[in-house]
Amino acid sequence: xxxxxxxxxxxxxxxxxxxxxxxxxxxxxxxxxxxxxxxxxxxxxxxxxxxxxxxxxxxxxxxxxxxxxxxxxxxxxxxxxxxxxxxxxxxxxxxxxxxxxxxxxxxxxxxxxxxxxxxxxxxxxxxxxxxxxxxxxxxxxxxxxxxxxxxxxxxxxxxxxxxxxxxxxxxxxxxxxxxxxxxxxxxxxxxxxxxxxxxxxxxxxxxxxxxxxxxxxxxxxxxxxxxxxxxxxxxxxxxxxxxxxxxxxxxxxxxxxxxxxxxxxxxxxxxxxxxxxxxxxxxxxxxxx
Amino acid sequence: xxxxxxxxxxxxxxxxxxxxxxxxxxxxxxxxxxxxxxxxxxxxxxxxxxxxxxxxxxxxxxxxxxxxxxxxxxxxxxxxxxxxxxxxxxxxxxxxxxxxxxxxxxxxxxxxxxxxxxxxxxxxxxxxxxxxxxxxxxxxxxxxxxxxxxxxxxxxxxxxxxxxxxxxxxxxxxxxxxxxxxxxxxxxxxxxxxxxxxxxxxxxxxxxxxxxxxxxxxxxxxxxxxxxxxxxxxxxxxxxxxxxxxxxxxxxxxxxxxxxxxxxxxxxxxxxxxxxxxxxxxxxxxxxxxxxxxxxxxxxxxxxxxxxxxxxxxx
Numbered sequence: 171x172x173x174x175x176x177x178x179x180x181x182x183x184x185x186x187x188x189x190x191x192x193x194x195x196x197x198x199x200x201x202x203x204x205x206x207x208x209x210x211x212x213x214x215x216x217x218x219x220x221x222x223x224x225x226x227x228x229x230x231x232x233x234x235x236x237x238x239x240x241x242x243x244x245x246x247x248x249x250x251x252x253x254x255x256x257x258x259x260x261x262x263x264x265x266x267x268x269x270x271x272x273x274x275x276x277x278x279x280x281x282x283x284x285x286x287x288x289x290x291x292x293x294x295x296x297x298x299x300x301x302x303x304x305x306x307x308x309x310x311x312x313x314x315x316x317x318x319x320x321x322x323x324x325x326x327x328x329x330x331x332x333x334x335x336x337x338x339x340x341x342x343x344x345x346x347x348x349x350x351x352x353x354x355x356x357x358x359x360x361x362x363x364x365x366x367x368x369x370x371x372x373x374x375x376x377x378x379x380x381x382x383x384x385x386x387x388x389x390x391x392x393x394x395x396x397x398x399x400x401x402x403x404x405x406x407x408x409x410x411x412x413x414x415x416x417x418x419x420x421x422x423x424x425x426x427x428x429x430x431x432x433x434x435x436x437x438x439x440x441x442x443x444x445x446x447x448x449x450x451x452x453x454x455x456x457x458x459x
Numbered sequence: 460x461x462x463x464x465x466x467x468x469x470x471x472x473x474x475x476x477x478x479x480x481x482x483x484x485x486x487x488x489x490x491x492x493x494x495x496x497x498x499x500x501x502x503x504x505x506x507x508x509x510x511x512x513x514x515x516x517x518x519x520x521x522x523x524x525x526x527x528x529x530x531x532x533x534x535x536x537x538x539x540x541x542x543x544x545x546x547x548x549x550x551x552x553x554x555x556x557x558x559x560x561x562x563x564x565x566x567x568x569x570x571x572x573x574x575x576x577x578x579x580x581x582x583x584x585x586x587x588x589x590x591x592x593x594x595x596x597x598x599x600x601x602x603x604x605x606x607x608x609x610x611x612x613x614x615x616x617x618x619x620x621x622x623x624x625x626x627x628x629x630x631x632x633x634x635x636x637x638x639x640x641x642x643x644x645x646x647x648x649x650x651x652x653x654x655x656x657x658x659x660x661x662x663x664x665x666x667x668x669x670x671x672x673x674x675x676x677x678x679x680x681x682x683x684x685x686x687x688x689x690x691x692x693x694x695x696x697x698x699x700x701x702x703x704x705x706x707x708x709x710x711x712x713x714x715x716x717x718x719x720x721x722x723x724x725x726x727x728x729x730x731x732x733x734x735x736x737x738x739x740x741x742x743x744x745x746x747x748x749x750x751x752x753x754x755x756x757x758x759x760x761x762x763x764x765x766x767x768x769x770x771x772x773x774x
Binding site for chain 2: 293296297299300301302303304305306308309310312313385389392393396397412415416419420423426427430433434435437438441442
């Protein structure tokens with residue numbers, strides 16, 4: 171599939187060169203790869219086995235043996251963070267998938283059809299936006315039971331209107347273009363035009379929003395598991411590590427500091443990545459930064 | 460102007476009605492019988508049945524919705540199953556913690572963000588801008604409850620300036636009450652300030668690239684005057700939008716922070732009510748917050764018309 175853009179098509183090597191020259195993108199990519207790598211690595215290896223509780227090692231300060239210290243069960247915090255990354259990434263990624271999977275078709279449909287359907291879909295959007303996302307996610311997970319799956323659904327629902335809005339706005343800006351007119355003159359239907367011309371042209375826009383929602387999903391998941399409504403033990407999660415650290419702040423502050431840093435660094439990386447992509451595709455925005 | 464106002468009002472009203480249906484429907488499908496919960500496990504089936512009919516739990520769905528929604532209009536939320544007091548009393552009692560908390564946080568966030576945004580925009584590309592925006596970039600990534608833990612460690616555990624949690628109550632005097640709200644407010648405000656500062660800077664830069672700014676400068680108007688008189692006013696729309704969203708977020712977002720600091724606010728009330736299956740409390744608080752969000756959005760929409768005269772004449 172080719173990209174139909176008004177700017178002359180760039181060679182892939184140029185694009186990669188431009189991307190790597192963009193500081194936000196480069197740093198963001200490095201962080202994202204490091205976090206994903208740590209999560210993948212945890213499937214085959216972690217510094218310590220977190221299933222084994224070594225009470226004699228409990229609440230040890232950071233040292234060469236335990237870089238990030240140990241928790242109240244003597245578990246290695248670094249190993250817990252690596253396992254927790256798996257949970258955070260899985261929840262946020264699937265929640266973005268839900269948001270895109272439902273939101274993008276709805277947004278494209280609204281843009282293609284217009285009229286009453288568009289109005290109805292956008293009012294439905296307003297309706298979801300009226301619900302405070304975090305509180306509603308808390309309500310959903312509390313009602314249907316705590317756990318990673320319900321957390322994913324709760325976060326995913328609130329991604330739907332976001333992607334619907336972005337896809338609609340993007341699609342609306344593409345529809346009046348000449349090449350769409352040409353495609354329509356050639357007898358192509360709305361579905362074919364949307365799939366072949368609209369989607370490729372709003373893909374980068376969706377990617378930028380995707381990284382933002384990914385980052386927000388990680389924050390939301392941490393919040394839910396902090397109040398006990400996310401992933402359940404024994405699956406380690408960053409939010410619950412912070413909850414367990416809270417009452418031990420005075421004696422073992424590292425139990426709170428490192429999982430929190432993991433969240434900050436991951437979210438920061440994703441935000442930088444999103445900013446970077448936006449910079450690369452929209453040079454006007456770059457000048458203003 | 461009138462058409463614009465009317466359209467906004469109608470949309471807000473429709474959203475409110477639909478939202479109330481959603482809240483009602485979601486809690487309809489919740490497992491667990493409130494009557495059984497109130498009476499406990501030892502109650503007989505007849506007793507439960509009697510209470511069910513007293514509470515109106517056996518009425519048809521539509522009737523129960525109308526009854527509930529009608530009550531909301533008169534601020535009659537019903538009685539809490541577990542506390543056995545009117546829900547309105549509970550909401551009042553907890554609201555005096557959550558509302559001031561959200562307001563203080565919003566004020567803090569605005570007081571920090573607008574000057575930082577102005578400074579950054581006026582020094583675009585300089586070191587000061589880079590430092591401020593770097594800090595904002597990090598601030599956006601910080602989960603407020605983690606920041607809250609660090610604040611507790613620093614100011615409550617280590618320096619012992621403020622209590623680590625709990626709420627003295629307004630009855631104990633303004634100062635002790637404020638002292639227990641200040642850390643939660645800072646924790647809530649800082650990540651929001653980071654977002655607002657970025658939005659302010661971006662909005663200002665967009666306005667500053669407009670032709671009329673160049674004209675004003677060319678006429679010899681000093682940069683500072685341009686920034687204050689033309690740019691800030693025109694940049695207000697996106698800034699107001701985000702502030703509205705943030706206030707809504709802060710109202711609901713106090714849930715987790717209230718848990719960190721053991722504050723007896725609306726958020727903790729909801730979480731406790733969910734655990735105790737006190738559905739009428741959950742329904743009422745969620746509905747109140749949704750209404751607040753809709754009202755705030757409406758106010759923001761209307762303030763556009765005040766800030767931007769073009770909107771008044773267009774529709």
